[in-house]
Amino acid sequence: MSYAVDEKGFYGEFGGAFIPEMLYPNVEELRTKYLEISSQPEFIKEFNDLLRYYVGRPTPLYFAKNLSLKYNTKIYLKREDLNHTGAHKVNNTIGQILLAERMGKKRIIAETGAGQHGVATATVCALKGLQCIVYMGEVDIARQAPNVARMKMLGAEVRPAKSGSKTLKDATNEAIRDWIGNPEDTFYIIGSVVGPHPYPDMVARFQSVISEEIKKQLQDQIGREYPEYLLACVGGGSNAAGTFYHYLDDLRVQLFMAEAAGHGVDTDKSAATSILGTSGIIHGSRTLLMQTEDGQIIEPHSISAGLDYPGIGPLHAHLLKMGRAKSFPITDKEAVDASFMLSRIEGIIPALESAHALSILEKYTFSKDEVVVINLSGRGDKDLDTYMQYLDKY
């Protein structure tokens, strides 16, 4: 596969592992073991069984008739929102907890933005009886309260990240610092295709079940295994990576990524990294990120905590650079519009993150016979507080 990571952990010029020596032994241990362990038949069996019986996979590929009529094309929704815990994030945490277990780690740490990854991590830790500490920005703790409560219910400790913008970027910094301080017993479950190699590749592999299923489901439903378009939102990029994974080399398929434009890409409140970002290093990876001329990372803004991140994964930076994928900036308002639209015409309340992907329907005209698969990465329960603020407008 030409878009696969190389031996050094690079996708073209992006990726790598730019980490301090204190993290080197940990990351190196993971790098040398993740492929070996995750390809053992016994690992694969437990992973697949858990995805099937615990998570509820395969998730449906739903032909959205009303949505298709409205946009005059053929729209299928990949229902990752129906996973146990309510988003795609759990595909990855199941994979990583099985790795952690086999590497003899007893203490699990994670960062979270929207809280979906935190909940998914707390869930698998409960399942495996492992200690769980989740770092979450103070701002996100306030705006995603239901998920904070769920993590606590599941027995996890939620530690507020109080530095910088007090959002996902800062929660990630805190998790990295924790890992530096606890190099022996701790496994860091990263929630997206970001961070030092091997995380982007490892997380993409665990999420690739999404496109594996889409292929089979399209074959069953329309008699061919590919759509013309795949649409997904990109925070760090894990749900998009999973959605694209088995189609990366299939040039019949166009890859569209929705990014959080916040108040707009021409304002200082945005998180549209592919437009506002330049090449640099964030969280141990060379990729596109939003930064000042002087190389200080800019505090992003998005209404959606899961997209409120000033970088994107190195795979996505590479896909954009090669022209393999195209990015669409979606504003806060456009995302909320799309959430209400989907709720009212299909009876599905999407997560704010996923709503960004839906919004591409307003930006691009698909033809009548083209097949468009949108990854509905999560459900909107966690966002109801936000949605209620807009209720009188719709």
Added chain:
Amino acid sequence: MELKSEKFENIFSGKNHLLSIYITAGYPKLNDTVPTLIALEKCGIDFVEIGMPYSDPMADGTTIQQSSEKAIKNGMTLKILFAQLTEARKHVSIPFVYMGYLNQLMQFGLEKFCIECNKAEIDALIIPDLPMDVYEKEYKELFDRYKLGLSFLISPQSGEKRIKQADRLSFPFIYQVSSNSITGAKSEIKDSQKDYFKRIDKMNLDKPKMIGFGISNRETYNQAIERAQGAIIGSAFIKAVTEPGILEENIERFVKTIR
């Protein structure tokens, strides 16, 4: 290429143990960098580690995070730093070691960065998130050309091979991180740390070792220098200059509590 630095040779060949101080440039006030450097030399500090503030310092604890945040708000940039250091060089001759994260160098431009370092007579660099293998392949040649050595970090978790690699690549010294920890003042050195200091010391490495992270007072400094050529104090110093009062007096008072 063999790097050489007369300044460092002189201080490391002396009998005395070294004391180095980490400062956050542009802190507490933007223009405090130069007076801080002058005061440190006056107090007999052997060399200074000059921290360029970064928005996302992943190896740093709250003290340095907060001082960095403040310094950035004060308006600190690399351009200003180089101007300040060039000014400082009119008064200060002890070695300067630049410490900063890789992203800042990349954005500034690597070669331009090296040229500015030479102008400001920066003697060596610490870039904690530049791994040794990447340095060797992509950066060493350029830095060598500008006679800029890099001091690499080792930690209690570093294997023997890594330590030997750090010994081979580091110049002028190896930065020995005192424990599995980010930066931040600690009040004591634990037995496990003493064992680690001893273990590394017995390896008889070629390059001198400076122990840093968590060194905060006379006691921890004295314990560190039993097993290394010197020690570096950061967070405890930042706290001292955060106190109200006259900067120079705070600095002098703090250094006197160490040695």
